[in-house]
Amino acid sequence: METVEDKPWFFQVEPLEGESxxxxxxxxxxxxxxxxxxxxxxxxxxxxxxxxxxxxxxxxxxxxxxxxxxxxxxxxxxxxxxMLPSQGVVMQPKPIRLCAVCYAENPYHRIEWQFKERWRCDRHQLHLLTKCTNCKRPFPIPALWVQGECSHCLLPFARMAKRQKSRRA
Ligand SMILES: [Zn+2]
Ligand SMILES: [Zn+2]
CATH class of the missing domain: 1.10.260.40 (lambda repressor-like DNA-binding domains)
Incomplete structure (x- = not known):
């Protein structure tokens, strides 16, 4: 067991599967x-x-x-x-992308949503959202996702799911 006496103590946060x-x-x-x-x-x-x-x-x-x-x-x-792209995977820092259906199931941002070639959620066969479905403002960086809602019009991310288009649409 590692001792922690020699360094300050921090609240631990458990990483989530695929979290960015x-x-x-x-x-x-x-x-x-x-x-x-x-x-x-x-x-x-x-x-x-x-x-x-x-x-x-x-x-x-x-x-x-x-x-x-x-x-x-x-x-x-x-x-x-x-939590980072694996070697050879190109990232697209902007726009921040979201699968609202994934978010409704488990509210956090997945690293794979920012992979350059990844414009859809493979689990749900839906195009990833790149802006609020209501006010069209871009999403803030995931480090700022506290309430899980648009920072401008306050529409919850989970409720954007019904406006998310099928990849075949
Ligand atoms: Zn999804
Ligand atoms: Zn909005």
Whole structure:
């Protein structure tokens, strides 16, 4: 067992299946009242946290950076790698995409929604949404998804499912 006496104690946040790094870091920071800059400082990795939360992953996080982050957030480094695109997968940081049906089942942002070639949800055979179905504003970065609703018109993400089009439509 690793001892934790020598470092500050943080509320642990359990990563979810397929959860994106942005969504996970947002949850961890809120539970621990940390800004992206403060988390980066604690981990000794500078200002990269805010960039990663925007899916700006070029340059890609180094193993040392992820090890430092893993020691603060209390998850295995391999678990952090699962929140990032695997090698060879091109990311599209913008627009933030959403399958509202997935979200209604389990409310969090999946990393695969930001893969460049991924314009639909394979589980539901639906096109991913790229903006609010009501006010047409883009979605905020997943680190800021707290209530799971449009930050402008407050329409819940789960309720956008009925406007989500079939990939065959
Ligand atoms: Zn889905
Ligand atoms: Zn809206």
């Amino acid at each position: 790094i942005s969504h996970f870091l947002g949850r961890f920071r809120r539970d621990n009242y940390l800004t992206p800059g403060e988390l980066g400082k604690l981990a000794g990795i500078g200002w990269v946290v805010g960039r990663w939360e925007k899916f700006y992953l070029n340059p890609f996080p180094t193993r040392q950076e992820l090890e430092a982050l893993a020691s603060i957030v209390g998850v295995e480094i391999e678990r952090l790698y699962q």
